[in-house]
Amino acid sequence: AQKITQTQPGMFVQEKEAVTLDCTYDTSDPSYGLFWYKQPSSGEMIFLIYQGSYDQQNATEGRYSLNFQKARKSANLVISASQLGDSAMYFCAMRETYYNQGGKLIFGQGTELSVKP
Amino acid sequence: DAGVIQSPRHEVTEMGQEVTLRCKPISGHNSLFWYRQTMMRGLELLIYFNNNVPIDDSGMPEDRFSAKMPNASFSTLKIQPSEPRDSAVYFCASSLDLGGSGNTIYFGEGSWLTVV
Numbered sequence: 001a002q003k004i005t006q007t008q009p010g011m012f013v014q015e016k017e018a019v020t021l022d023c024t025y026d027t028s029d030p031s032y033g034l035f036w037y038k039q040p041s042s043g044e045m046i047f048l049i050y051q052g053s054y055d056q057q058n059a060t061e062g063r064y065s066l067n068f069q070k071a072r073k074s075a076n077l078v079i080s081a082s083q084l085g086d087s088a089m090y091f092c093a094m095r096e097t098y099y100n101q102g103g104k105l106i107f108g109q110g111t112e113l114s115v116k117p
Numbered sequence: 118d119a120g121v122i123q124s125p126r127h128e129v130t131e132m133g134q135e136v137t138l139r140c141k142p143i144s145g146h147n148s149l150f151w152y153r154q155t156m157m158r159g160l161e162l163l164i165y166f167n168n169n170v171p172i173d174d175s176g177m178p179e180d181r182f183s184a185k186m187p188n189a190s191f192s193t194l195k196i197q198p199s200e201p202r203d204s205a206v207y208f209c210a211s212s213l214d215l216g217g218s219g220n221t222i223y224f225g226e227g228s229w230l231t232v233v
Contacts, residue, residue, distance in 0.1 A: 033220050043206060045224035052217050091160065097220055104173055105150070105210075105222050107160040 006108035021077040023092030034075040040088040121225035129231045135197040140209030152208040199232045
């Protein structure tokens with residue numbers, strides 16, 4: 001069965017510094033996608049970054065990068081040059097895929113990031 | 118482009134009343150999801166549809182919950198009768214499902230339900 005684990009309930013980072021949010025996953029399927037979402041205090045779920053299981057390179061989107069280590073089944077999110085607006089809950093998620101059809105998306109417990117000025 | 122649109126954004130209702138949450142997915146997307154978020158249980162998938170057909174409803178809590186997708190641009194989640202423990206944020210989400218990053222699921226802003 002699929003499982004996503006985020007072991008850091010809360011993290012603090014100084015403004016302008018980089019921070020890594022941990023995520024490990026478990027699946028027996030060879031084809032899957034890994035996602036990170038941001039949920040600010042206003043409540044919406046904002047898609048940040050995607051990594052496919054067959055992608056050779058780590059995904060990057062602006063200040064976000066995903067440190068994908070397939071053998072270790074980890075997909076850590078790295079936020080560079082933290083900003084006050086990065087303070088939010090961050091969720092790691094995984095979705096298995098079947099012939100380009102996506103299955104259900106399951107989420108980790110989330111990590112609450114606080115950026116200090 | 119319009120994102121996933123949910124209504125109502127906020128609803129307060131009395132125990133025993135029927136609640137209907139509505140969702141319009143992103144145009145062209147072929148998969149639709151209903152999630153529930155609570156402090157205790159986190160984000161739970163209730164049901165998801167592909168091409169308007171329910172694929173997995175194993176997360177639907179009980180018979181009080183039902184979901185429909187009569188066409189590609191509209192879905193409802195109904196709770197009848199509602200109970201205080203149904204208080205949560207209900208998210209609708211959709212995806213295009215073309216493979217790769219095309220499998221990204223995009224969320225609406227959520228419907229905040231309070232049952233008193």
